[in-house]
Amino acid sequence: MGFIEIKNLVFEYFRRDDEGNVEEMVEAISDISFDVEQGDFIAIVGKNGSGKSTLAKQINALLTPSEGTVIVDGIDTKDEELRLAVRKTAGMVFQNPDNQIIGSLVEEDVAFGPENLGFSKEKIWNQVDNALDCTEMEEYRAVNPNNLSGGQKQRVAIAGVLAMEPKCIIFDEATAMLDPVSRKHILNTAVMLNKEKGITIIWITHHMDEVIAADKVMVMKQGKLMLQGTPKQIFDKEDVIYDCGLMPPNLYQYINFLLEQKMIDREEAESIESDEQLVDLLCTKYSDEISYSKTSSGKTSVNKNPGRQYQHLEYNPAEGILLDNVNYIYNKGFAGETYALKNIDLHIGKGEFIAVIGSTGSGKSTLMQHLNGLLMPETGSVYYNGKDISDKDFPLKELRQKVGLVFQYPEYQLFAESVEQDVAFGPLNMNISRVEANQRAYSAIEAVGLSDTIYDVPPLSLSGGQKRRVAIAGVLAMGPEYLVLDEPTSGLDPVSAKDLLDMLKKLQHEQGITIVMVSHSMEEVAEYADRIVVMDNGEIVVDGEAAYVYSLNTLIDSPCYDVPLGVKILHGLKAAGIDIDICKHRKKDVFAELCSR
Amino acid sequence: MREMTIGKYYSVDSVIHRLDPRVKLVVTFIYVISLLFMRNIYMYAAAFAVLLVYVNISKVKWSYIIKGTKGIMAFLVFTVILQMFTVKGADIIFKWRFISITRTGIYSALFLLIRLILIITGSSMMTYTTTPTALTDGLERLLSWMKKLGIPVHEIAMIMSIALRFIPVLTGELDRIMKAQTARGVDFNEGNIIKRVKKLLPIIVPLFVSAIRRSNDLALAMDARCYHGEEGRTKMKPLQYDRNDYIVYILLVVYLVVLIILKRLLHLGILSGI
Numbered sequence: 001m002g003f004i005e006i007k008n009l010v011f012e013y014f015r016r017d018d019e020g021n022v023e024e025m026v027e028a029i030s031d032i033s034f035d036v037e038q039g040d041f042i043a044i045v046g047k048n049g050s051g052k053s054t055l056a057k058q059i060n061a062l063l064t065p066s067e068g069t070v071i072v073d074g075i076d077t078k079d080e081e082l083r084l085a086v087r088k089t090a091g092m093v094f095q096n097p098d099n100q101i102i103g104s105l106v107e108e109d110v111a112f113g114p115e116n117l118g119f120s121k122e123k124i125w126n127q128v129d130n131a132l133d134c135t136e137m138e139e140y141r142a143v144n145p146n147n148l149s150g151g152q153k154q155r156v157a158i159a160g161v162l163a164m165e166p167k168c169i170i171f172d173e174a175t176a177m178l179d180p181v182s183r184k185h186i187l188n189t190a191v192m193l194n195k196e197k198g199i200t201i202i203w204i205t206h207h208m209d210e211v212i213a214a215d216k217v218m219v220m221k222q223g224k225l226m227l228q229g230t231p232k233q234i235f236d237k238e239d240v241i242y243d244c245g246l247m248p249p250n251l252y253q254y255i256n257f258l259l260e261q262k263m264i265d266r267e268e269a270e271s272i273e274s275d276e277q278l279v280d281l282l283c284t285k286y287s288d289e290i291s292y293s294k295t296s297s298g299k300t301s302v303n304k305n306p307g308r309q310y311q312h313l314e315y316n317p318a319e320g321i322l323l324d325n326v327n328y329i330y331n332k333g334f335a336g337e338t339y340a341l342k343n344i345d346l347h348i349g350k351g352e353f354i355a356v357i358g359s360t361g362s363g364k365s366t367l368m369q370h371l372n373g374l375l376m377p378e379t380g381s382v383y384y385n386g387k388d389i390s391d392k393d394f395p396l397k398e399l400r401q402k403v404g405l406v407f408q409y410p411e412y413q414l415f416a417e418s419v420e421q422d423v424a425f426g427p428l429n430m431n432i433s434r435v436e437a438n439q440r441a442y443s444a445i446e447a448v449g450l451s452d453t454i455y456d457v458p459p460l461s462l463s464g465g466q467k468r469r470v471a472i473a474g475v476l477a478m479g480p481e482y483l484v485l486d487e488p489t490s491g492l493d494p495v496s497a498k499d500l501l502d503m504l505k506k507l508q509h510e511q512g513i514t515i516v517m518v519s520h521s522m523e524e525v526a527e528y529a530d531r532i533v534v535m536d537n538g539e540i541v542v543d544g545e546a547a548y549v550y551s552l553n554t555l556i557d558s559p560c561y562d563v564p565l566g567v568k569i570l571h572g573l574k575a576a577g578i579d580i581d582i583c584k585h586r587k588k589d590v591f592a593e594l595c596s597r
Numbered sequence: 598m599r600e601m602t603i604g605k606y607y608s609v610d611s612v613i614h615r616l617d618p619r620v621k622l623v624v625t626f627i628y629v630i631s632l633l634f635m636r637n638i639y640m641y642a643a644a645f646a647v648l649l650v651y652v653n654i655s656k657v658k659w660s661y662i663i664k665g666t667k668g669i670m671a672f673l674v675f676t677v678i679l680q681m682f683t684v685k686g687a688d689i690i691f692k693w694r695f696i697s698i699t700r701t702g703i704y705s706a707l708f709l710l711i712r713l714i715l716i717i718t719g720s721s722m723m724t725y726t727t728t729p730t731a732l733t734d735g736l737e738r739l740l741s742w743m744k745k746l747g748i749p750v751h752e753i754a755m756i757m758s759i760a761l762r763f764i765p766v767l768t769g770e771l772d773r774i775m776k777a778q779t780a781r782g783v784d785f786n787e788g789n790i791i792k793r794v795k796k797l798l799p800i801i802v803p804l805f806v807s808a809i810r811r812s813n814d815l816a817l818a819m820d821a822r823c824y825h826g827e828e829g830r831t832k833m834k835p836l837q838y839d840r841n842d843y844i845v846y847i848l849l850v851v852y853l854v855v856l857i858i859l860k861r862l863l864h865l866g867i868l869s870g871i
Contacts, residue, residue, distance in 0.1 A: 060821055084823050092821040098766050099814035102759065102822075104606070104729040111833035113822040124833045142608060146765045160822060374776055397782060405780040412770075413777040415802035425799065429782030460806065474781060 002035030008068035043211035046220035047245030047493040060090040091161030095173040097153035107141040113164040131159035151182025168200035179520035180562040206493040209249035279572035311544030318386040326380035340366040355525035358535035372403040404480030410471030414459040426478040444477035465496035526564040547583035566590030613655035618735025681706035729761035751827040
């Protein structure tokens with residue numbers, strides 16, 4: 001008997017129209033059966049809307065089967081009397097860090113579950129202490145959760161579940177809203193709980209690179225289980241993965257490529273578990289002729305701060321956006337006074353695709369708001385086409401039209417009754433006639449790759465990826481020459497994210513729009529950005545063309561950035577004494593470089 | 598908006614922070630009521646002295662308190678000036694057309710100012726030193742007798758503490774939405790009143806949608822953590838009166854007695870009042 005037994009599970013719900021009449025019946029899960037053993041690490045992957053979260057909610061009785069049975073630790077989830085017992089056994093960490101914290105202090109929030117379970121006061125304190133210790137949040141126990149970062153809030157959420165003594169924890173896309181560093185931290189915490197405490201983990205995600213450590217992976221599409229097996233068995237079936245709207249982890253894209261090229265054999269491919277192992281393997285492969293010393297690719301000293309590295313770039317100060325020695329201070333004059341921006345010198349020229357990389361709190365979002373005058377520098381100046389934007393007679397409204405700003409999760413700002421109205425909202429604010437505003441809306445909707453059937457649809461009924469496109473179209477319709485986007489792909493599944501970035505590249509190439517994109521991840525922008533600006537603590541630490549930036553050793557060794565695997569491989573080979581061009585960063589270029597040797 | 602600190606919990610460990618929230622609720626309530634009955638400078642001096650001691654023991658920084666009152670300073674000044682011009686008396690010291698300032702007016706404006714400052718600082722001291730959870734917990738216990746009247750005290754307290762927890766989250770959201778719509782060409786300071794109200798739509802709709810989405814999420818999260826109402830629920834920090842709590846109650850009685858004596862003395866003409 002398994003710890004979790006799911007038999008012929010079907011879950012249906014009715015979609016109703018405004019009057020409450022049944023419009024259609026949606027089958028979110030159709031006939032799924034599987035067993036989970038106590039202590040397993042199970043990953044359920046699928047793109048948005050594949051039914052993976054619905055499946056997860058079945059396991060802790062937040063939803064109950066329409067047909068079939070779900071049995072958790074011997075309890076049928078349909079038994080209403082025992083629902084609390086099921087939820088105590090299988091706890092859940094949700095996606096949005098802000099929306100699952102109830103307490104006003106970290107420790108009070110962690111105690112919420114134990115309090116509901118009626119534990120004694122001594123036991124509650126004990127559980128809270130242990131849970132905070134386990135998640136390394138001990139030092140924050142008396143802090144208001146609102147003051148924590150997203151990753152820290154998720155750790156509080158994990159502690160809140162742990163304090164209930166669960167046998168199983170379900171992570172329902174718990175890392176989707178986090179930066180790469182916090183994402184790894186949360187995943188490592190889950191692995192640790194699984195290994196050391198024997199807690200069964202159900203890990204729901206659309207990022208395949210998170211499931212490498214799982215015992216078993218299940219791939220879902222449209223409510224059906226398409227594949228199940230060990231990670232390696234799954235990654236072998238690339239075509240099915242792509243068909244499900246997912247992408248194999250980068251590591252396996254490289255392994256599969258190398259296998260195809262017969263540069264490594266099956267046995268070697270089987271032995272690789274991590275990026276580092278692949279780099280090491282390739283080093284030994286390539287340096288058969290040259291004497292290869294293992295130490296060379298071993299970790300060099302870990303340098304947290306990559307140091308300043310600027311490439312000298314020629315520019316015309318009378319054109320584009322120029323930031324000259326810009327400083328911006330939060331809470332000026334008060335206790336919490338902090339420099340959000342320090343001595344920023346930056347020129348953004350026409351037609352560039354710039355990626356601004358930095359971790360949470362590095363100042364990249366503050367920088368972004370300086371580009372269209374939403375924030376004005378404390379000292380220093382911002383020039384647009386040579387004119388100072390803080391001048392009294394500078395037309396700010398015109399600037400905001402020319403420099404379009406797309407905030408993070410822009411779909412949260414949609415408000416109109418139809419897509420057409422929402423997209424035309426910006427142009428209408430510029431006192432353009434309704435006919436022309438609609439014209440602009442139509443071409444913007446086309447430019448973001450949506451069809452004309454969408455005009456009359458209420459934006460809130462669209463899928464996540466479509467909503468985001470509509471929101472971007474709303475900014476595009478204003479006819480900007482510069483499009484500034486704050487983490488445009490966050491929360492999207494890999495295929496939607498790739499489509500969106502392709503679309504931005506197309507805007508740059510076909511319409512000559514300058515793209516400035518803020519991102520957490522170097523990996524993400526490797527295929528797209530022409531120029532990369534790295535921010536740290538309110539300062540620009542690196543600025544240069546992509547080829548220049550990816551060739552910097554100091555940056556590649558820094559653990560703060562999500563360096564693309566291809567770049568890691570090339571740097572590893574170079575360090576092992578192999579003559580190779582380390583300026584390559586796009587996957588196909590790296591492949592070509594590997595083949596040429 | 599986000600920089601407003603009035604009423605925001607000030608995280609530090611002090612005797613006051615550790616007091617039972619019920620004590621702080623009762624003390625604050627009585628203190629504010631007592632201010633409404635004050636008639637002379639001695640009584641205000643007593644009230645002020647109590648506040649001074651209270652703040653010092655609480656370890657809340659004065660700069661934090663002063664920063665907190667900044668937001669309502671304009672309102673304060675306006676009320677006081679209004680009082681100065683509207684209170685009539687015989688002792689006119691300045692007169693221009695229909696405007697006149699009297700000595701009585703100045704005194705009553707001054708007293709009003711002191712009273713308002715004491716009320717605001719006194720009541721915000723409660724929220725500076727008590728977390729929203731503790732506060733609603735205390736309120737729940739103090740009002741638990743109302744359950745007999747069929748009033749869902751526990752549920753109301755839970756709703757209050759969730760509301761308090763989400764205020765900063767939603768103000769942050771409001772800030773983002775306003776900026777995003779400004780970036781799309783909305784100028785909130787332009788046009789007549791009808792136009793301005795219309796401009797609120799692109800802010801209020803997303804804010805509501807977000808609030809509903811968040812409350813849905815939160816409800817699920819609470820379900821997942823076995824919340825099922827008050828029945829069978831225990832507390833991590835059950836409210837229990839401590840030695841310090843009783844001392845504060847006694848001090849409260851002493852304070853009231855002092856006020857009554859001061860009032861008596863004035864009445865008997867032993868103290869000269871202003």
